Amino acid sequence: MTHAATHSAPQAGSANLLLVLLKARTFIALILVFAFFAFAAPNFLSTANMVIMSKHVALNAFLAIGMTFVIISGGIDLSVGSIVGLCGMVAGWLVLYGIDLGLGWSIQFNTVEICLIVMVVGVLIGGVNAFLITKLNVAPFIATLGTLYVCRGAAMLFSDGRTFPNLNGNPEYGSDTFRLIGAGNVLGLPISIWMLIVVALIAAYIARRTPLGRYIYAVGGNERGAALSGVKVNRIKFFVYMFSGLCAALVGLIISSQLVAAHPATGQAFELNAIAAAVLGGTSMSGGRGRIGGTIVGAFVIGVLSDGLVMMGVSSFWQTVIKGLVIIAAVVVDQAQQKLQARVALQAEAGK
Amino acid sequence: MTHPIGLQIRGGTKVYPGTRALKGVDFDLRMGAVNVLVGENGAGKSTMMKVIAGVEQLTEGQILMDGKPVHLNGTDDARRHGIGIVFQELNLFPNMTVAENIFINREITRGRIDIDTAAQREATRGLMRRLEHDIDPDTMVGDLRVGQQQIVEIAKSLAQDARILILDEPTSALSAAEVEILFRVIADLKKQGVGIVYISHRLEELIRIGDYITVLRDGAITGARSMEGVDVDWIVRAMIGEASRDFAKDIDHPYGPEVFRAEDVTLPRAGGGLAVDHVSMSLRAGEILGVYGLMGAGRSEFLECVIGRHPHAGGRIFVDGKQLRTKTVAGRIRSGIALIPEDRKNDGLVQILSIRENMTLSSLGAFTTGFHMNLGAERGTVRDFVKRLTVKIASMENPVSSLSGGNQQKVVIGKALMTRPKVLLMDEPSRGIDIGAKAEVFRTMRKLAAEGLGIVFVTSDMEELMALSDRIVVMSNGRVTGEFDRKDATETLVINASAKGHAPTPVKEPVA
Ligand SMILES: Nc1ncnc2c1ncn2[C@@H]1O[C@H](COP(=O)(O)OP(=O)(O)OP(=O)(O)O)[C@@H](O)[C@H]1O
Ligand SMILES: [Mg+2]
Numbered sequence: 001m002t003h004a005a006t007h008s009a010p011q012a013g014s015a016n017l018l019l020v021l022l023k024a025r026t027f028i029a030l031i032l033v034f035a036f037f038a039f040a041a042p043n044f045l046s047t048a049n050m051v052i053m054s055k056h057v058a059l060n061a062f063l064a065i066g067m068t069f070v071i072i073s074g075g076i077d078l079s080v081g082s083i084v085g086l087c088g089m090v091a092g093w094l095v096l097y098g099i100d101l102g103l104g105w106s107i108q109f110n111t112v113e114i115c116l117i118v119m120v121v122g123v124l125i126g127g128v129n130a131f132l133i134t135k136l137n138v139a140p141f142i143a144t145l146g147t148l149y150v151c152r153g154a155a156m157l158f159s160d161g162r163t164f165p166n167l168n169g170n171p172e173y174g175s176d177t178f179r180l181i182g183a184g185n186v187l188g189l190p191i192s193i194w195m196l197i198v199v200a201l202i203a204a205y206i207a208r209r210t211p212l213g214r215y216i217y218a219v220g221g222n223e224r225g226a227a228l229s230g231v232k233v234n235r236i237k238f239f240v241y242m243f244s245g246l247c248a249a250l251v252g253l254i255i256s257s258q259l260v261a262a263h264p265a266t267g268q269a270f271e272l273n274a275i276a277a278a279v280l281g282g283t284s285m286s287g288g289r290g291r292i293g294g295t296i297v298g299a300f301v302i303g304v305l306s307d308g309l310v311m312m313g314v315s316s317f318w319q320t321v322i323k324g325l326v327i328i329a330a331v332v333v334d335q336a337q338q339k340l341q342a343r344v345a346l347q348a349e350a351g352k
Numbered sequence: 353m354t355h356p357i358g359l360q361i362r363g364g365t366k367v368y369p370g371t372r373a374l375k376g377v378d379f380d381l382r383m384g385a386v387n388v389l390v391g392e393n394g395a396g397k398s399t400m401m402k403v404i405a406g407v408e409q410l411t412e413g414q415i416l417m418d419g420k421p422v423h424l425n426g427t428d429d430a431r432r433h434g435i436g437i438v439f440q441e442l443n444l445f446p447n448m449t450v451a452e453n454i455f456i457n458r459e460i461t462r463g464r465i466d467i468d469t470a471a472q473r474e475a476t477r478g479l480m481r482r483l484e485h486d487i488d489p490d491t492m493v494g495d496l497r498v499g500q501q502q503i504v505e506i507a508k509s510l511a512q513d514a515r516i517l518i519l520d521e522p523t524s525a526l527s528a529a530e531v532e533i534l535f536r537v538i539a540d541l542k543k544q545g546v547g548i549v550y551i552s553h554r555l556e557e558l559i560r561i562g563d564y565i566t567v568l569r570d571g572a573i574t575g576a577r578s579m580e581g582v583d584v585d586w587i588v589r590a591m592i593g594e595a596s597r598d599f600a601k602d603i604d605h606p607y608g609p610e611v612f613r614a615e616d617v618t619l620p621r622a623g624g625g626l627a628v629d630h631v632s633m634s635l636r637a638g639e640i641l642g643v644y645g646l647m648g649a650g651r652s653e654f655l656e657c658v659i660g661r662h663p664h665a666g667g668r669i670f671v672d673g674k675q676l677r678t679k680t681v682a683g684r685i686r687s688g689i690a691l692i693p694e695d696r697k698n699d700g701l702v703q704i705l706s707i708r709e710n711m712t713l714s715s716l717g718a719f720t721t722g723f724h725m726n727l728g729a730e731r732g733t734v735r736d737f738v739k740r741l742t743v744k745i746a747s748m749e750n751p752v753s754s755l756s757g758g759n760q761q762k763v764v765i766g767k768a769l770m771t772r773p774k775v776l777l778m779d780e781p782s783r784g785i786d787i788g789a790k791a792e793v794f795r796t797m798r799k800l801a802a803e804g805l806g807i808v809f810v811t812s813d814m815e816e817l818m819a820l821s822d823r824i825v826v827m828s829n830g831r832v833t834g835e836f837d838r839k840d841a842t843e844t845l846v847i848n849a850s851a852k853g854h855a856p857t858p859v860k861e862p863v864a
Contacts, residue, residue: 210723211716218713221702228661228699229714229767230685288704342369 019344022337026281026297026330033301037308044311051190055182055258057303058196061296062251063274064281065203066244068295071278072207073240074220074287075133075140080248080274082151083125084267087252089155091118092164092262095175110174115181119249125151126245130238148271155264164262182258192254199247204292216240220287276323277302280330301326355382355563358516358547359404359435363413366399366571368754370746373399375571376413380564381516383547386538388558388579390551390587391568392786393758394744397551398440400568401518404549405437406430436514438505440521440551440757440784441697446494451476453493454508479507484533495622498694499525499647499812506534517541518549521757523557524783525694527646527812528847535561553758553786554813555584567591588787607822608637610673611806612689612775617657617667619650619830627653628665629830635775635806640797642821643810645850650830651810652694655777658808659691660684671774685714688774692764692781694810700764701752708734708748710763715770737766742792758785765793769800776800778809782816794820814843828852 021028037044063080070077091114098108109117125147132143169175184191207213215236218226227233251270256262279285280301281294305326309319359381366374373396381387381404389397402408404415406424414421417433424430430437444453451472460471476489485503493501502525509517519538523531538548538561552558558565565582567575567590575590612635619628628650635641645651657665660681669676671687678684693699701710711734712719719730734748743762745755752763761784768776781797782790797820801807811817817824824841826834826849834849 209725209727211720211725212723214709214713214716214725217705217709218702221704222698225699225702226713227681228659228691228693230682230771231713232680232682288702 016344019337019340022333022340025333025337026294026301029326029330030297030301030304033304033308037304037311041308041311044308049307049311053303053307054193055190056307057300058190058192059251059254060270060273060277060303061196061299062199062247062254063244063270064277064295064299065200065292066240066247067271067274068278068281068283068290068292069203069207069216069240070140070244071275071283071285072220072287072290073216073236074223075237075240076144076275077126077129077241077244078141078144078271079125079129079147079151080244080251081267081270081272082148082155083122083245083248084252084255084270085155085264086125086151086158087118087122087249088256088262088266089158089164089264090121091178091253091256092167093158094118095167095169095178096164098173108170108173108175111169111177111181114175114178115253118253119246122245122247122249122252123242124245126242126248127238129245130234130241133241134234134237152264152268159262159264161264163264164256165260167256167260167262178257179260180257182254182256182260192258195250195254199250200292200296203243207292212236212239217288220289222288273302276327280327282334298330355385355547357381358383358417360416361400361403361410361413362416364400364403364410364415365412366396366403366408367411368399370750370754373571374403374410377568377571377573379566379573380576381547381549382564383515384542384545385563386542386548386550386561387564387566388550388552388562389566389568390553390555390558390591392591392744393762393784393789394756395568395591395786396571397568398520398756399571401437401520401549401551404430404516405435405518407437431512431514434515435518436509436512436516437518438502438509438520438522440524442498442501442505442695444493444501444504446492449490449492450487450496450504450507451489453504454479454511456508458512475511476507479510482510482537483507485530497525497648497652499527499530502526503530506537510537514546516547516549518551520551521553521784522550523552523554525647525780525812527644527850528814529646529851531557553782553784553790555587555787556815558587559584591787605638605802607639608804610634611637611671611804612808613670613673614654614658615668615670617654617665617669619653619657619662619665626830628657631667631827631830631832633808633825633832633835635808637774637804637806638801640801640807640809640820640822642817642824643808643827644812644814644817644824644846645810645827647812648829649827649850651827652779653830654827655691655779655808655810656693658684658777659689685771685773689777690714690768690771690773690775691777692768692779694779694783696760696764696783700767701760703753704751706749707738707743707745707752707755707763710752711737711748711766712770714767715772718770733770734766737770741766741796742789758789761785762789762793765796769796773805775806775808778807780811781809782811782813814846817846818843826850 043049066080067077094109094114094117098106100106129144129147132138133140167178169178181191186194215231218231219233219236223233255266277299278295281291281298283290283295306319357380361377361379364374364377377400379400391397399408403410406427406429415424422433454476455472460468462468473489480487483503483506487500487503493504502522506522523534541548550561559582562579564578566573569591615632617628617631618626621627631654643651656662658669660679663679676684676687708731712730716725719726738745738748741762743759752760765781781793785793797807822838824836824846825832826846828850833852836845
């Protein structure tokens with residue numbers, strides 16, 4: 001793997017420093033990106049911009065958290081972007097029309113009920129993904145590619161491709177608070193950020209301190225071995241895809257509330273941003289390795305990068321190119337870090 | 353009789369993160385002879401061989417061939433120098449056929465492009481004839497048992513026509529008859545002047561086949577001599593510094609009531625027929641039941657049926673007299689059954705997780721209240737088991753893949769014991785572990801049995817079978833062909849029973 005290293009002690013010291021830097025690489029990248037835009041883009045550091053940017057980041061971060069679990073378990077979820085779109089349309093429909101039972105009257109819902117129904121829809125779609133993958137043995141890539149198309153099509157069918165406008169709700173039904181999800185503030189922070197903090201903490205807790213989290217890593221590392229150890233592999237897969245669906249539903253709710261409108265094309269290519277954030281944060285595409293904290297930082301890097309470039313007036317074509325380069329660079333650095341880590345450990349040992 | 357030295361290591365040091373696996377070793381490999389290598393788990397045997405095979409490079413020191421230093425920077429280099437190796441852990445592609453595996457990277461081609469499958473198949477048949485096995489060249493390797501895969505590995509190394517052949521525990525999953533065949537092949541190669549390195553924890557094997565012996569201890573060579581006058585006691589002393597091998601100290605204890613019963617367990621084979629053919633056995637609390645048989649007798653498959661790995665298996669399983677309704681592995685584990693699988697790399701461990709996470713994977717419930725895992729308690733328990741099983745580790749947070757083969761096995765055993773089973777199924781529990789650890793594992797088995805655990809263990813090692821079992825069941829061709837009390841069992845009886853239903857000429861064209 002690595003070649004014999006016979007360097008002397010001072011070099012080992014600098015290598016150690018380099019190692020620390022590489023370990024915190026995503027974080028350092030974030031700081032650099034931040035510093036650069038603070039310098040290059042006027043108004044970048046203004047409070048208003050910070051709030052807008054954090055809202056953008058939050059959307060991707062939700063999806064990336066769900067994606068991280070899926071990828072750690074050895075799978076992939078391409079359908080999240082479409083779930084965002086579909087869930088937004090469901091929310092819009094419920095706010096505007098409620099559920100029409102066809103008996104001349106309809107059931108109307110208040111905000112909390114709407115949120116719950118939309119979340120259930122997201123979880124169910126995740127459940128369909130998991131069902132295809134575990135029971136029908138469809139490869140995750142294909143299964144979620146299928147639901148990607150189905151959900152997008154379904155979102156279009158909802159309104160014949162039109163936008164649901166003016167989701168202001170109706171005070172009579174208690175749905176006028178729907179707008180607050182995207183627009184409200186608590187203690188100076190947008191509600192969507194609070195939601196992100198809660199979801200991220202729960203996810204990190206699951207990953208580190210619960211058997212469920214441990215099993216997710218085990219399934220991604222060696223599915224057969226995990227099964228023989230008594231891990232209920234199918235259940236774990238159901239969890240990760242349903243959780244990913246839930247995260248997507250939250251994003252659908254937040255976006256439609258922020259825009260006070262639901263558009264069926266919302267969320268296109270979101271899944272790719274989510275995957276990018278997870279990978280940037282150190283999640284291994286081959287499963288078994290990854291951290292929620294890393295993913296959040298990764299989401300920030302991508303979010304700050306795209307917003308900053310927009311503010312600098314860089315063309316959107318170049319933005320796309322730059323995003324791609326950053327992702328590739330991140331993975332290259334990740335490999336370098338692993339090699340260097342082994343080498344530093346070797347030197348420490350040889351120097352004894 | 354002298355043998356020329358074909359390869360030397362001088363001042364070889366190998367450093368891994370956290371360990372010095374080799375500390376300035378000088379090793380001579382003699383041609384036309386069998387050089388055996390012994391040492392405890394983690395002593396550095398595999399490391400030394402990986403260095404010779406070009407898989408790992410020495411941190412310091414050099415390798416000489418015919419007096420000249422050589423640089424072996426990859427298996428390709430080593431192969432060019434005529435060095436072939438059978439690794440301790442299997443390195444086959446389960447999704448390819450036997451023939452494809454044997455000729456991987458050395459395909460027989462027409463004009464360097466088109467693979468000549470017919471020629472490869474024919475050559476594979478030839479190799480299998482030489483090893484007296486009827487494994488079809490077109491079988492997927494993933495469908496083979498571990499023992500058969502070992503045969504494929506051996507065939508693969510034979511196909512290279514190597515001048516130096518390294519066999520790192522090639523027999524750990526083979527039973528006596530198969531070992532005999534391998535020894536005949538080795539004797540053959542010796543006559544052709546091939547230098548052979550042979551690593552094993554079965555000391556009798558070493559004494560029978562070795563011409564020279566090298567003992568490794570903690571990365572240093574503590575003894576190297578010709579095999580003349582070496583006996584088991586000498587090896588043990590050189591290995592661990594004392595001559596103790598009392599692995600079956602008897603603690604006589606009464607058996608309890610029946611704790612486990614299997615009735616009519618049946619498992620269809622992929623190609624038709626039955627891999628497990630209406631097998632029934634019962635086990636009392638505190639009893640150790642040894643299951644013996646040749647390769648392909650269906651022993652491992654039987655254990656796998658019991659743990660619930662094959663959902664389509666037939667039969668009834670009882671624990672404490674109650675029939676188990678659950679068919680899932682998790683359910684069976686909860687009912688008090690635990691399995692130590694044969695293939696630790698693919699079935700027993702999650703390689704990229706840490707030692708701690710692997711050990712507790714089956715018993716996380718014990719450290720959990722509600723959702724919350726108590727990591728402190730987890731570490732404490734792991735520390736405890738590491739000590740009890742004398743696992744040699746630098747830190748329990750290291751990936752399990754950094755452990756030597758035997759120490760990995762101990763982690764798997766620890767994992768099973770942590771579930772506090774009532775019935776423990778062990779498939780070749782001593783595979784790859786050194787005599788010290790073997791003694792420890794066997795002592796643990798005895799102790800657990802004395803505490804009322806029922807143990808079923810599958811072994812290919814006759815000595816182990818005789819020393820440990822309270823009762824012996826022999827299987828052949830998926831059926832139970834003999835059952836003996838320890839007092840009445842003799843090696844001849846057991847071997848005869850294990851050959852029942854086998855044709856006298858083992859080599860025949862398989863009917864895939
Ligand atoms: N890739 C690795 N990274 C870190 N440490 C390693 C690695 N490979 C081996 N080691 C360590 O080197 C030491 C020697 O290991 P080695 O595999 O050579 O032992 P061994 O004598 O073959 O033992 P066994 O009988 O169990 O197979 C062990 O302490 C092991 O933990
Ligand atoms: Mg070894």
